[in-house]
Amino acid sequence: MEIVVLNGSPKGDVSVTMQYIAYIRKKFPDQTYTILNVAADIKKIERDTATWNKMLETIRSADLVLWAFPLYYLVVSSQYKRFIELIFERKAQDAFAGTYSASLSTSIHFFDQTAHAYIQAISDDLGMKYLGFYSAEMRDLLKEEERQRLEKFTSLLISAVREKIAVQQENAPLVWPVLAYVPGTQQKTTRTSTKKVVMLTDSDGSSPNLSAMTDRLFRNFAGSVEIINLHDLKVKGGCLGCCQCGYDNTCVYTDDYIDFYKNKLMPADIIIMAGSVHDRYLSSTWKQFFDRSFFKGHVPGLKGKQIGFVIAGPFHQIPNLREALAAWADNGGCYAQFVT
Structure with missing residues (x-):
């Protein structure tokens, strides 16, 4: 065999x-x-x-x-x-x-x-x-x-x-929505006051719905909002599982990720994470973001933040994805909500 x-x-x-x-x-x-x-x-x-x-x-x-x-x-x-x-x-x-x-x-x-x-x-x-x-x-x-x-x-x-046993599939094929998101008329804006809002996205133009949703949300805030595209960060690679960071939370990579995490995310009050469904998860770019956050070990580096996920694609057909993303936030001492 x-x-x-x-x-x-x-x-x-x-x-x-x-x-x-x-x-x-x-x-x-x-x-x-x-x-x-x-x-x-x-x-x-x-x-x-x-x-x-x-x-x-x-x-x-x-x-x-x-x-x-x-x-x-x-x-x-x-x-x-x-x-x-x-x-x-x-x-x-x-x-x-x-x-x-x-x-x-x-x-x-x-x-x-x-x-x-x-x-x-x-x-x-x-x-x-x-x-x-x-x-x-x-x-x-x-x-x-x-x-x-x-x-x-x-x-x-x-x-x-x-024995060539028969096997029944447990997951129905995903049905991708054909709708195009068209923002409605903006009735009012949300004032951020003293709150620091950071929006993260991996948008590369391949999902018009994701681009339209993040743009609409960005324009909804009245105040300082920083939007960061993960593709613009100089990240050398995914987590290697070496656990060298376990000593003092220092990653073996020398790239943009640690400074970005400490100087952009940790001071934020609200973090919006925007991505589109790729197979049964978000993109590998987003997975790299989550994996590299382990440089903090089991210390909840973003504890107390408000986390919002904005997701394009058949999100409601993948309850396992919702569970994984909510657990990532919960494990970090945050609470997540979803818009799709």
């Missing part, structure tokens, strides 16, 4: 997640395993057509695709998210369609359910046959009972693929 592992860790082969895969390979040596480090190699995958095409051919040959990843802020890393975006942007769904899939994650067991729900929905959108998930705490591999559970999970996966 050909098993292709899509490694979602920016650390590549040395990640904790890949130690679980190494254990599976040791216990089930009769299978053929190919590991694709799609998160660690995402920049090369984006720019190198030959690498992309070779990867697709490998995936096409698979009997089972295993989405293997560490949790990064309630879902997957921004690098993994970008890989998933590329599948749809480059219309490569046929390489995945009809293949069995499953997911394996490592974490501290904090919102594993939103990550696996996301991957299951992506598998459904790709026409794959999703068999289930294994959710590990990072140190579970050191426990005999957990190793037995991992072996049982893998054994069931292999049996299911060999």
